[in-house]
Each structure stands twice: as structure tokens, then as C-alpha cells.
Amino acid sequence: MHRIIKVKKSLILLILPFVFFGQDNDKQNSYYDWFDKVLGKEHTGLYNGKQYVDLDVNRIYENKNAFFLSDKVMLGSVTYDGQTYYNIGMKYNLEKDMLLVALKSATTASTIQLISDKIEEFVIEDFRFKRVVGSFEEGDLINGFYQVLVENSSYSLLKKHKKNRRKIIQAGKLVSYKFVSDNSYILFVNQGFKKITTKADIINIYPIHKKEIKEFYEAYKRLRKSDPDQFMQRLFRRVINSSSL
Incomplete structure (x- = not known):
């Protein structure tokens, strides 16, 4: 697998100076996607994760699921283990703060839970998220994915999307679950994180x-x-x- 990835990078490096000159980012993305199709996404580093099975899929109350925007697969991009992949089917679980990618080969389809520590950032439906690691002034640790709302040379305004599980019990029995949003904002400024409540x-x-x-x-x-x-x-x-x- 590593050899194939190296071949992909080498081919891109050989061709980039000729085909990317004067092209915009969308054009570059299409070339990267073309290489992925030629080599097969099943041979890329995105398979460096674990199989995901949604145990709640048939127990969600009124479609109040745990995912960002939708529990359906949406297209996006992800920078994973040092490499960026484009036009990837993905879902973002807000309860567990984990990114899932839907990958297909000639014979199978798999949903893979990516290793969070290997994700630098991802974009899903034009919403950009990046992995944040640090701590607040009070000492509380930060480790997770945050949406970038505003970013410049002075500060970054970030939003934490979170959903908490609630049990739906009827006649003394657990019937289903619903997931309730519990979002928050933080500010990264002067090399430190501050809570914005x-x-x-x-x-x-x-x-x-x-x-x-x-x-x-x-x-x-x-x-x-x-x-x-x-x-x-x-x-x-x-x-x-x-x-x-």
C-alpha cells in the first residue's frame, strides 16, 4: 500500500509543473481525484482506520440523529496522515466526535472510522473543520474537531459542534434515542484558547x-x-x- 501511495505522489509531482501552471484550486482537485480513481481509493491511506457499524440506526427518534447536517453520506475532502483526499463520501458523528468515510471497491462498500489523531482537517458540504489540541487558561484540555468560523492573522473563531444522547422511554421500556445539540464557541488568540459563552x-x-x-x-x-x-x-x-x- 505504501509503495502505491509513493507512486501516486511521484506521478503527481512529475505532472504538476506542467498541468497546474495557471490552474485554480478546483482544477488541481480534479487532477488529484483523477489519480485516486486510476489507482483505486481502496489502495489509499484512508483504509488506515477501523470498520464502523451504526448500532443506533433503527432506534433514532424523529430523525434526531448524532450526525452533522445529515446521517446520509455527503461529499467532502480530508487531510489524513499527511495526504489530502478529495470528493470523499463522509459523515461526521457529533456524539463521538469522529469522522467516517464511505469507500467503495469493485466488490465491496465499507464505512471506515478514521483515526482522529491522523486527521489535520476536513471539509464537508463547504463547512471546514480542523483538529484542535491544547488547553484553556483554566487548565481544561481541548482535543477534537472545531468548525472554523472566522480566521485571520490575529485570531481564529471556532465552533464546537456536539450532540448528547437522550433516552426515549415509554411504558417503562427504552424505545429509542434522540440526540440534542450542545454547541459552543472558543477563540484562539495570542497563542491561547479562550471560552466564548x-x-x-x-x-x-x-x-x-x-x-x-x-x-x-x-x-x-x-x-x-x-x-x-x-x-x-x-x-x-x-x-x-x-x-x-
Whole structure:
């Protein structure tokens, strides 16, 4: 398998200077995908994981499953063990914080649970996630995948998607499960991680923008309730922008 991967990389390196000159990223991605098809994804490093079986598939209450966006396979890309794979079928389990890829060969179809420590980042339906390892100032450890909401040279605003399991019990018997969202935001700034839970948290980090932050919260109350992600993105892009502490 390693020999095949090396051959793939060597072929790409030989051809890249000629075919990639003046091409955009989408064109490059199509060439990488073409090589994967020629060599067969069953021969790539994505099989360096373990078989996944969904034991909850027939016990989900009102389609409130554990996955990001959908429990159906969606196309995306993943940087895994130092190599990026494009147009991969995948699902992201938010209860267990694990990425699953759907791979097909000529004879079989498999769902593989990738090894989290080997994942650098992935994109699913245009949502970008990266693996974060570190700790908060209070000492709590961070180790998992976070969606990148805003990123520049001064800070990264990140969102942790999480779903918790709830039991549905009827007539004294466990009938099914539903999964409830429990999301949160963090900020990576000045080489450290900070929790973003309230307006006061943001003001404490950026006291120079105290007035503007309060005014923004007042002006965009409805947006904060209807679309908290967009609210946070607008707040940081318009008010905080690329400010340093």
C-alpha cells in the first residue's frame, strides 16, 4: 500500500509543473481525484482506520440523529496522515466526535472510522473543520474537531459542534434515542484558547471595543436567536476585525 501511495505522489509531482501552471484550486482537485480513481481509493491511506457499524440506526427518534447536517453520506475532502483526499463520501458523528468515510471497491462498500489523531482537517458540504489540541487558561484540555468560523492573522473563531444522547422511554421500556445539540464557541488568540459563552467574555478579551460590542448585541438580537453562527461571524468581522489585544 505504501509503495502505491509513493507512486501516486511521484506521478503527481512529475505532472504538476506542467498541468497546474495557471490552474485554480478546483482544477488541481480534479487532477488529484483523477489519480485516486486510476489507482483505486481502496489502495489509499484512508483504509488506515477501523470498520464502523451504526448500532443506533433503527432506534433514532424523529430523525434526531448524532450526525452533522445529515446521517446520509455527503461529499467532502480530508487531510489524513499527511495526504489530502478529495470528493470523499463522509459523515461526521457529533456524539463521538469522529469522522467516517464511505469507500467503495469493485466488490465491496465499507464505512471506515478514521483515526482522529491522523486527521489535520476536513471539509464537508463547504463547512471546514480542523483538529484542535491544547488547553484553556483554566487548565481544561481541548482535543477534537472545531468548525472554523472566522480566521485571520490575529485570531481564529471556532465552533464546537456536539450532540448528547437522550433516552426515549415509554411504558417503562427504552424505545429509542434522540440526540440534542450542545454547541459552543472558543477563540484562539495570542497563542491561547479562550471560552466564548457570553457577551462579557468577548468584552473581557477586547475591552477597547466594549461600546461597539454592546451596541452590536443590541442591534442584532433577532439574528443572535435565529442564526447564532452568523451573529458571531458578523460581530468579529465588523467589530473585532483583525484587532490585536
